[in-house]
Amino acid sequence: MPEDPSSRRDLLAEQATDYALEHGLIGLSLRPLAAELGTSDRMLLYHFADKDDLVATILRVSNDRSVAALEALPTAADLADGVRRLWQALRQGRLEQCQRLYVEAAALGLFGQEPYASVVKEANDRWMAALARHLEAAGCRREASTRTANLVESVMVGLLLDQPLSEADVQARVVEDLAAALSAAG
Known part of the structure; x- marks a missing residue:
C-alpha cells in the first residue's frame, strides 16, 4: 500500500521543525536538512512547493506547539501567578525553543522578508489570542485581556531578547514588578 503523501509531508514538517528549533532558520539549507531527516532535497521539494513553503510550514508547526504549550499551562490562581507561570514556561523546554524561533523569524519579517512577514503576523495573532x-x-x-496580553508579550519578548545580556535576578524582579502592577490594576 503506497504511503499517503500528506502524512509524509506532515512527518517531514514535524522533523524539519525539530531541526530548525535546534539549528535556527538563518542559513537553513535544504541539503543538510534533508540529510538529517534521512531524505533528499528533491524529496523535500516534492512535499513542499519550495524552500519558502517549507519555512512557512516550520513556523506554523512551531507556533502550533507554542500555543499548545501555553494552553497546557495549569490555570493560575490569579493574574500575578499567570504572569509568573508564563515567564517560567518561556524560559525552558520546547516553548523556549519555539519562542527563539519566533523571534528569529520576526526579525527577518521586520524587514519585509517573506515568508517571514506574513507567517509571523498569522502566528502572532494566534499566540496573542491564546x-x-x-x-x-x-x-x-x-475587556482588558487583549491590551494586557500585548503588554505582557512586549515585556516577555524584551526579556527574552535581553536574556543573554541580563542577570536572571534582574529579569525575575521585572517579572515580579509586572505581575504586581497588573494585579494592582485589577
Whole structure:
C-alpha cells in the first residue's frame, strides 16, 4: 500500500521543525536538512512547493506547539501567578525553543522578508489570542485581556531578547514588578 503523501509531508514538517528549533532558520539549507531527516532535497521539494513553503510550514508547526504549550499551562490562581507561570514556561523546554524561533523569524519579517512577514503576523495573532485566554483564566477582565496580553508579550519578548545580556535576578524582579502592577490594576 503506497504511503499517503500528506502524512509524509506532515512527518517531514514535524522533523524539519525539530531541526530548525535546534539549528535556527538563518542559513537553513535544504541539503543538510534533508540529510538529517534521512531524505533528499528533491524529496523535500516534492512535499513542499519550495524552500519558502517549507519555512512557512516550520513556523506554523512551531507556533502550533507554542500555543499548545501555553494552553497546557495549569490555570493560575490569579493574574500575578499567570504572569509568573508564563515567564517560567518561556524560559525552558520546547516553548523556549519555539519562542527563539519566533523571534528569529520576526526579525527577518521586520524587514519585509517573506515568508517571514506574513507567517509571523498569522502566528502572532494566534499566540496573542491564546495569551489573552490564559490571562482571562487567571482573572484578567475580558475587556482588558487583549491590551494586557500585548503588554505582557512586549515585556516577555524584551526579556527574552535581553536574556543573554541580563542577570536572571534582574529579569525575575521585572517579572515580579509586572505581575504586581497588573494585579494592582485589577
